[in-house]
Amino acid sequence: MSQQLPTDITSVSHNRSFDGWQNVYRHYSQVLNCQMNFGVYLPPQAESQSCPVLYWLSGLTCTEQNFITKAGAQQYAAKYGLIVVAPDTSPRGCNLPGEEESWDLGTGAGFYVNATQMPWAKHYRMYDYVVSELPQVIAANFPVLSDRRGIFGHSMGGYGALAIALKNPGMFKSISAFAPIVAPSQVPWGQKAFRNYLGDNESDWIGYDPTYLVKLTSERLPILIDQGDADQFLDEQLRPDIFAKACAEVNHPLTLRKQLGYDHSYYFIASFIGDHFAHHAAALGK
Numbered sequence: 109m110s111q112q113l114p115t116d117i118t119s120v121s122h123n124r125s126f127d128g129w130q131n132v133y134r135h136y137s138q139v140l141n142c143q144m145n146f147g148v149y150l151p152p153q154a155e156s157q158s159c160p161v162l163y164w165l166s167g168l169t170c171t172e173q174n175f176i177t178k179a180g181a182q183q184y185a186a187k188y189g190l191i192v193v194a195p196d197t198s199p200r201g202c203n204l205p206g207e208e209e210s211w212d213l214g215t216g217a218g219f220y221v222n223a224t225q226m227p228w229a230k231h232y233r234m235y236d237y238v239v240s241e242l243p244q245v246i247a248a249n250f251p252v253l254s255d256r257r258g259i260f261g262h263s264m265g266g267y268g269a270l271a272i273a274l275k276n277p278g279m280f281k282s283i284s285a286f287a288p289i290v291a292p293s294q295v296p297w298g299q300k301a302f303r304n305y306l307g308d309n310e311s312d313w314i315g316y317d318p319t320y321l322v323k324l325t326s327e328r329l330p331i332l333i334d335q336g337d338a339d340q341f342l343d344e345q346l347r348p349d350i351f352a353k354a355c356a357e358v359n360h361p362l363t364l365r366k367q368l369g370y371d372h373s374y375y376f377i378a379s380f381i382g383d384h385f386a387h388h389a390a391a392l393g394k
């Protein structure tokens with residue numbers, strides 16, 4: 109009988125897109141202790157050569173589907189020859205108490221941390237999943253150039269992209285975000301997630317907080333952030349100026365663009381996704 113490897117994946121869907129393939133796969137995550145879906149866009153170039161890889165992290169309530177169906181990313185991934193990986197945003201179906209009670213905690217709201225608190229700790233380890241397990245699964249199954257990686261995301265996923273890149277100098281060559289939660293320790297979404305997943309000790313939160321992390325790192329990867337000024341979450345949850353101030357204090361290169369009239373939705377993301385691909389492609393040598 110054949111044994112299942114930790115990197116084994118099964119195909120969920122397979123669709124032709126811009127001469128490449130938008131695929132979805134399923135695998136058993138040993139880090140999260142559950143089945144997980146993830147999207148992979150394979151550009152036409154991947155048929156004959158290895159390609160750089162871009163990781164996209166989605167926001168609250170999302171699955172792997174939101175980005176691949178709404179952002180319009182495939183045309184740019186095909187143009188630049190980039191493989192794009194889009195994981196789900198949390199473990200699912202773990203039957204934990206409270207897992208399905210609110211849209212900003214539990215299912216759809218993994219917050220890219222390693223939970224230390226019950227009942228979450230055995231499953232809610234999205235930080236290790238994105239930093240370690242998923243890249244191993246991707247490298248074992250797809251023609252990626254693992255030394256040419258970028259990361260980007262939206263809202264909770266924008267925070268995740270910033271936190272993960274800032275915590276892992278050298279792992280990524282490019283980084284950007286749409287409407288990220290830049291200071292999770294200081295805003296209600298982040299405080300609720302961190303209190304539940306990490307406990308009441310706020311000193312355990314700042315190790316995931318981009319506004320704090322940017323002051324610790326010596327790597328100075330240029331960051332592109334787009335933020336709509338009609339975003340319904342701007343003043344209470346996102347507050348990009350806090351991050352701009354922290355970056356200015358340590359001379360971290362940040363391009364923060366305020367986009368007039370744009371809200372928090374994927375209509376906003378789709379409007380500027382091409383600019384983000386151009387930003388990543390330049391840094392990834394495409």
Ligand SMILES: N[C@@H](CCC(=O)N[C@@H](CS)C(=O)NCC(=O)O)C(=O)O
Nearest residue numbers: 167168169170174211263264373374
């Ligand atoms: N459920 C919330 C909104 C949640 C929300 O806006 N989620 C964003 C990320 S923070 C998203 O990407 N939603 C999925 C989508 O627009 O496809 C509400 O109704 O106010």
